[in-house]
Amino acid sequence: MLIRLIISFCLLLPGWLAVAQNDINDTTAQIAISDSVQVFRTVNTITITGNKRTKIYLVHRELAFKEGVTYSLKDLESRITLSKEQLINTTLFVDVEITKVEAANDMLDVSIVVKERWYLFPVPYFKVIDRNWNEWIKTYGASLSRVNYGIKVTQNNLTGRNDNLNIWLINGYTQQVSFNYTQPYLDKKLKHGMFMGFQYARNREVNYGVNFDTLQFLKLNDFARTYINGNLGYTYRKGSRERHSVRLSFTSENLDSAIVNKNPDYFGNGRMKAFYTDLSYTFQYFNVDYIRYPLRGWYVDVYAFKRFSKTLGLWGLGGKYLHSWKLPIPNSYFVLQAAASIRFPFNQPYFNSRLLGYGDLSMRGMEYLVVNGVAGGVLKATLRKKLFGFTLKNFVKSKTHDRIPFTFYGKIFGDLGYAYSKEKDNNSRLNNKLLRTGGFGIDIVTFYDLVLKLEFSFNQLGNHGIYYHTGSDF
Numbered sequence: 001m002l003i004r005l006i007i008s009f010c011l012l013l014p015g016w017l018a019v020a021q022n023d024i025n026d027t028t029a030q031i032a033i034s035d036s037v038q039v040f041r042t043v044n045t046i047t048i049t050g051n052k053r054t055k056i057y058l059v060h061r062e063l064a065f066k067e068g069v070t071y072s073l074k075d076l077e078s079r080i081t082l083s084k085e086q087l088i089n090t091t092l093f094v095d096v097e098i099t100k101v102e103a104a105n106d107m108l109d110v111s112i113v114v115k116e117r118w119y120l121f122p123v124p125y126f127k128v129i130d131r132n133w134n135e136w137i138k139t140y141g142a143s144l145s146r147v148n149y150g151i152k153v154t155q156n157n158l159t160g161r162n163d164n165l166n167i168w169l170i171n172g173y174t175q176q177v178s179f180n181y182t183q184p185y186l187d188k189k190l191k192h193g194m195f196m197g198f199q200y201a202r203n204r205e206v207n208y209g210v211n212f213d214t215l216q217f218l219k220l221n222d223f224a225r226t227y228i229n230g231n232l233g234y235t236y237r238k239g240s241r242e243r244h245s246v247r248l249s250f251t252s253e254n255l256d257s258a259i260v261n262k263n264p265d266y267f268g269n270g271r272m273k274a275f276y277t278d279l280s281y282t283f284q285y286f287n288v289d290y291i292r293y294p295l296r297g298w299y300v301d302v303y304a305f306k307r308f309s310k311t312l313g314l315w316g317l318g319g320k321y322l323h324s325w326k327l328p329i330p331n332s333y334f335v336l337q338a339a340a341s342i343r344f345p346f347n348q349p350y351f352n353s354r355l356l357g358y359g360d361l362s363m364r365g366m367e368y369l370v371v372n373g374v375a376g377g378v379l380k381a382t383l384r385k386k387l388f389g390f391t392l393k394n395f396v397k398s399k400t401h402d403r404i405p406f407t408f409y410g411k412i413f414g415d416l417g418y419a420y421s422k423e424k425d426n427n428s429r430l431n432n433k434l435l436r437t438g439g440f441g442i443d444i445v446t447f448y449d450l451v452l453k454l455e456f457s458f459n460q461l462g463n464h465g466i467y468y469h470t471g472s473d474f
Contacts, residue, residue, distance in 0.1 A: 002128075004095060007056070008428035010351075012429075013103065013418075019072045019210055020234050025268050028331070031323075032078060035163065036312050037071050037228075037422050038075045038408055039057070039072065039075075040071065040072050040073070040106065041071065041074075041076065041102075041106055041107060041108045042069065042070040042071075042106060042107045042108070043065055043066065043067050043068065043069055043070075043071070043110055044067070044103045044106055044107035044108060044109050045055070045067060045109045045110070045111070046060075046066075046067050046110045047067075047110070047111050047112065048060075048112045048114070048266065049112070049113050049114075049189065050113050050114040050116065051114050051116060052116060053116060053119065053157055053160045053325055054092050054093075054114070054116060054157060054160050054162070055160045055161055056378045056401060057190070057374075058090070058092070058161065058162060058185070058190070059087065059112065059114065061111075061190050061223055061240070061336060062083060062086040062087045062090060062240055062388075063083045063086075063122060063185075064079040064082045064083045064086070065080070065083065065110070065195055066078045066080045068113065073096060076100075076108075076168060080098050080100070080110075083098060084096045084098055085288075085289050085290065086240045086241075087114065088290065088331065089129075089286065089288075089290065089291045090162060090242055091162075091449065092114075092116065092117065092157060092162055093114045093115055093116055093117060093118050094115050094116075094401060094447055094448070095114070095115040095403075096112070096113070096114050097111075097112070097113045097114075097260035098110065098111070098113075098247070099111050099341075103282070104330075112462060115401070116157075116181050116320070117156065117157075117240075117345070117448070118401070119155060119156040119157045119158075120153075120154070120155050120156075121151045121152070121153070121154040121155075121156075122151065122154075122431050123151070123152060123154075123162070124149070124150075124151060125148065125150045125152040125168065125170060126147060126148070126149050126152055127147065127148050127149075127151060128146060128147050128148075129146050129147065129148060129173045129174060129203075130146060131134070131215075131358070131367070131370075132367050132467065132469065133358065133468050133469070134367045134368065134465070134467045135367060135368055138368070138465075139368065144245075145173065146173055146205075147172055147173060148170045148171070148172040148174050148176070149170070149171060149172045149218070150168065150169045150170035150171050150176075151168075151169050152166070152169075152170075153166070153168075154166050154168075155169045160182070161183065161185045163181070163182060163183040163184065163185075164181070165180070165181050166178070166180045166181075167179055168237075170201075171202055173204070173205065174201050174202070174203040175201065175202050175203070175459040176199065176201040177199070177200050177201075177202065178197065178198065178199040178200070178201075179197060179198050179199075180196070180197035180198075181195065181197070182194075182195040183194055183195070183324065184235055184237060190237075191236060191237055191238065192234075192236055193234070193237065194232070194233065194234055194235065195231075195232070195235065195247075196231065196232040196233070197230070197231050197232075198229070198230050198231075199227070199228070199229045199230075200227070200228050201210050201226075201227045202223045202225060202226040202227065203224065204219055204220050204221070204222070204223055204227055205217050205218065205219040205220070206218055206224045206225045206255070206256075206259050208259050208263045208266060208350075208436045209262065209263045209266075209294070209350060210232075210372055210428070211372060211427055212427045212429065213369045213427075213428055213429055213430050214347070214368065214369065214370070214371060215370055216262075218257060218258060218259060218262055220256055222256065223256070224256045224258065224259055225253065225254070225255055225259070226253070226254045226411065227251070227252075227253050227457045228251065228252045228253075229230075229231040229249060229250065229251045229252075230249065230250050231247060231248065231249035231371075232247075232249075233245055233246055233247035233248065233259075234246045234252030239368065241283040241285055241286050242283075242284070242285050242288055243282075243283070243285075243286075244281070244282070244283055245281070245282045245284075246278070246279075246280070246281050246282075247278070247280045248277070248278070248279050249277070249278045250275075250276075250277050251274075251275070251276055251277075252273075252275045253267075253273070253274045253275075254270075254272065254273050255267070255272045255273070257272060259272075260272050263350055265349050265350050266349065266350050266351055267311050267312065267351055268311050268312070268347055268351075269311075269347035270273060271311055274309065274311050274312055274351070274428075275306075275309065276307050276308060276309035276311075276312050277308040277309070278305055278306070278307050278308075279303035279304065279305060279306050279308070280303055280304065280306075281304050281305070282301065282302070282303040282321045282371075283300075283301070283302050283303075283328070284299070284300070284301045285299060285300050286295070286298060286299045288322075288324070291472075292445075292449040292451060292472050293322055293443070293445050293451050293472065294322060294335070295326065295333050295384075296324055296325075296326055296333075297323075297324060297325040298324070299321070299322050300320075300321050301321075302317075302318070302319030302320075303316075303317070303318055304316070306460065307352075308378070311323070311349070312349065312351060312352055312473065313343070314343050314344065314348060314352055315343065315344055316341065316342070316343045317341070317342050318339070318340060318341035318342065319339070319340060319360075319444070320337070320338065320339040320340075320360050321337070321338045321339075322335065322337045322338075323335070323336050323337075324336075325459030329385070331385060331386035332383070332384065332385045332386075333383075333384045333385075334381070334382070334383055334384075335380075335381070335382040335383075335384060336379075336380070336381055336382075337379070337380040337381075337382075338377065338378070338379050338380070339360040339361055339377060339378050340361075340376070340378075340458065341355065341375070341376060341377070342374065342375040342376075343362060343375070344374065345373075346374045346422040347422060348374055349370070352374075353372040353373060353374060353375040353421070353435075354370070354372060355370075355371060355372055355374070355375075355376050355419050356370065356371035356372075356376050356378070356417055356419040356435075357369060358370065360378075360417075361376060361377070361378055361417075361469065362378070362414055363378055363415040363417045363435065364380070364381075364413060364437055364439060364455060364457045364467070365415065365437030365438065365439055365457035365458055365459040365463070365467075366417075366435070366437060366459055367457075367465075367467050368463070369430065369463075371419040371430045371431060371435075372419070372421060372428070372431070373419035373420050373421040373431060374421065374422065375419075375420040375421065376417065376418050376419035376420055377417070378416065379415065379416045379417070380413065380414075380415045380416075381411050381413060381414050381415075382411050382412070382413040383411060383413070384409045384410070384443070385410045385411070386407065386408070386409050386412045387410050387442075388407075388408055389405065389406060389407035390405075390406055391403045391404065391405045391406070391407065392404045393407070401447075404447055405409065405446060405447060406444060406445070406446050407443060407444070407445045407446075408443070408444055409442070409443040409444075409445070410440070410441075410442060411440060411441055411442070411443060412438075412439070412440040412443075413438060413439060413440070413455075413457075414436070414437070415435075415437045415438070416434065416436060416437070417434075417435040417436075418432075418433070418434055418435065419431060419432070419435075420432055428460065435459070436459070436460045437457055437459045437460070438457065438458060439455055439456050439458060440455070440456055441453060441454050441456060441457075442454045443454030450470070451466065451471060451472060452468075452469075452470055453469040453470070454466065454467075454468055454469050455468075455469065
């Protein structure tokens with residue numbers, strides 16, 4: 001059924017109307033330059049305007065060309081494209097325009113105009129606690145008792161060095177107070193950074209286990225779980241694409257006895273308390289046009305971590321990979337994604353065995369299901385086709401946010417997944433089996449890295465439905 005649907009859709013795909021508007025991720029237009037004749041120009045001056053808060057040296061850091069250096073026009077065009085992509089991917093700007101003007105003596109003057117984002121967001125906060133909107137609506141009837149609300153104060157680019165400060169004051173399902181600060185550029189060479197944070201939370205309802213691949217919850221009148229976490233870390237950014245980070249965190253958790261009575265293996269051996277220290281290393285490499293919705297390029301993100309604890313100690317390895325290719329069919333792209341994780345030793349309590357259906361290890365078409373285990377992965381294939389795009393004028397007067405772009409993509413997809421468990425979970429239908437899902441849908445990409453997804457998907461159990469998601473694929 002899945003293969004038949006994909007083949008039928010592919011046969012229809014070339015007949016879709018190709019539209020003339022440029023992709024939302026497209027950068028500067030390419031000028032026609034003869035491959036047989038190399039034309040060279042020297043960059044005379046680089047002028048940067050529009051950066052009211054952002055330090056000018058942060059803009060220069062992302063540029064793939066420099067003053068006083070001679071480039072072929074073809075090479076310079078590709079460097080301008082790369083520079084715009086890297087500036088957009090800093091998340092500092094909503095728009096970047098790079099133009100060049102002929103100057104005397106075979107030189108070029110380059111003008112860069114940036115439009116900075118709004119950086120202060122003291123906004124009301126509302127978020128469902130379930131894994132996705134579909135589970136909240138279908139399983140719990142959109143109950144307001146399963147939401148968090150409060151105020152979220154975000155100050156991005158605090159000092160003009162792309163540093164971010166977040167303070168959350170949350171009530172509702174989870175009572176939470178948190179503070180996080182990230183400073184990616186501590187030194188003059190703009191390579192070394194740091195981050196730190198603190199979080200205190202408590203909630204009355206806890207997911208204590210899984211039955212028939214569905215999460216089980218217990219709600220108490222008093223607080224069922226208390227959580228305290230502190231973390232700090234170091235970051236190193238070599239060039240514009242390569243990133244390294246080391247994180248050290250300390251966590252203390254306490255459970256009510258009613259949770260442990262439901263699942264003595266929650267922390268293992270009927271324990272009600274756990275204290276653990278996590279030490280992790282992450283490597284990332286980005287070579288994409290737009291991190292939030294890549295159409296061209298690839299990226300990789302791998303990690304290793306050690307959890308120090310008498311009750312929850314383990315080693316973990318994992319990562320994710322994405323590659324997107326532009327197809328010969330106009331405005332069409334093929335995206336391949338993979339993610340995997342392994343934890344050992346394989347004998348782990350419930351707390352350490354949450355795997356498929358959480359975070360990066362998720363499959364489209366399994367929004368209501370989870371699979372516990374200690375090793376697993378997913379492979380996702382997506383065929384995208386740009387349908388149309390348009391830009392609306394902002395009804396709120398703003399020099400930096402005068403336009404709101406929208407681009408619509410049609411897609412078909414198929415996912416594979418696997419979760420290994422040494423001991424089969426209670427009534428699980430999905431452990432230690434090859435899992436398959438598929439479907440089709442619409443993606444809407446707009447400003448502020450917002451991606452909206454409406455999908456019809458199905459799985460091998462015969463479940464199907466229309467699902468709504470926000471955010472990037474991983």
